[in-house]
Amino acid sequence: EVPVDAPLSGVVHTAGVLDDGVFGSLTAERLAGVLRPKVDAVLALHEVTRGLDLDAFVVYSSASGVLGGPGQGNYSAANAFLDAFALWRRAQGLPAVSLAWGLWGDTGGMAGALDRTDQARMRRSGVLPLSVEEGMALFDTAIGADEPVLIPVKFDLTALAAQAGAGQLASMLQGLVRRPRRTATAGGPVSAISLSDRLAGLPEEEQTEMLLDLVRDEVAVVLGHTDAENIVPGQAFSEIGFDSLTAVELRNRLMRVAGIPLAATLIFDYPSPVAITEHLRAELIPDAASGTVQPADVDEAGLRKALASVPLERLQELGVLQQLLRLVAAAPGAADSGATSPASSETGQSAAHLIADMDVAGLIERAMGNTTN
Structure with a gap:
């Protein structure tokens, strides 16, 4: 439906979905739900525009695909695809740039889904939120650069230096800060007291x-x-x-x-x-x-x-009351004070098997009362 007198000159793909969870809790459905708006949508846009003389084909990726992100195995994979896809498209002689964004600080979009705990985790990782003005300036710079993949992220260098001092800084970021020098006293190396x-x-x-x-x-x-x-x-x-x-x-x-x-x-x-x-x-x-x-x-x-x-x-x-109440509720015969019935015994055995079959994420969610199963 693009009019002939105003031909399509560029594509900017910004869609994305979050479904965070520890790696063991990810399923094929949760993976597909996050990959669909990234992988499937971009491939569709590529197919329908590959014959056009575009000036730009821009995809919004995420730094999680480059640096990793806690609980974002599916989201990291989807964005790693976008980065690789931009490189492949460039190799075909077609315009493409993937922007592996850090956190945007506005209250809308995907950033709006982050609660205080999520935001605190981002700050500890050394990533600061971008203002809209900073983000758009980086977008303009990226469009004018001749690189297929760029990482527009605002880093807190003080936090990164602290990570380096503790030996926890990601290897990919070690060139951004100086590692603290380890000195020895006259009596020899300093030994930490456990x-x-x-x-x-x-x-x-x-x-x-x-x-x-x-x-x-x-x-x-x-x-x-x-x-x-x-x-x-x-x-x-x-x-x-x-x-x-x-x-x-x-x-x-x-x-x-x-x-x-x-x-x-x-x-x-x-x-x-x-x-x-x-x-x-x-x-x-x-x-x-x-x-x-x-x-x-x-x-x-x-x-x-x-x-x-x-x-x-x-x-x-x-902090043990809720645990005791759950044990009482799950125990055979909990419904009455009489002898244990076959049905209640089976219920107790089923609960035991259910717990034995759970992965780490499932156990944690059940312990915290975040599941109805």
Whole structure:
């Protein structure tokens, strides 16, 4: 329907869809849903315009396809295709440029779907939002450049330098900042004191306090809070805005700080800051776990009586109330106090099999109450 007296002179493709999630949660459908507006649409535009004398064929890609992005395996793949496609089209003698954009700071479009936690994660990665004026200036510059793929991103060089100092900067960005020099004292190389060593010399109460402060600090960073005092020690992660991506990020940050391996299902197994604190103490100071009561040593009747005497407010404060309620709801015979019926037994077995078959993302989502399955 392009009029003859005003022929088509250029194509600019900007469409995209987000469907973020940890890699193990991606399905063929979630991959196809994100690839369709990128891959299928651009191929269609290429086919219907390849015979025209275009001045420009511009596709909006993303820096996630170049640098990677947490939880964006499908989106990264779609944009990596666009970058490769621009190179291929240029090789055919046709105009093409792929712009692997960083974050735009306006409140519309895909940036509008980012919540405070997502934005905080972007800032920690060293990417700053572009204003509309900055973005359009970069667009004009890119159109005039003779390059098939460009990466218009606004970097926070201070944040990148901090990543370099911690040994966490992506190799592709290392040329943007100077790596800090490592110096040695007269007594020899500086050796870092491990967290375990720092804890070993403290009384038990101070060990717990130090670890809890560390956990709350990391939780605050992941959620984008400026003050860790806002993080209630016993509050369940499901109640303070965690999802599968932030759960994995918290686990990764705690692994780096503690220097020990932690399960990807960390907040599923330990659903509050205080629960993670106790787990870290047991892992970092083996003697702290030596007095742990084993299931075989438990007086079941006595334990049930003791649990019944604990106020619900205290269980809520410790972050275990919701877990206990889920266990009660899933337990065989939960519907009545009589003998276990075959149907309820089957329900309990089905629940156990369901949990055993879940991937990491599924377990985390269920633990946080973000699923109805």
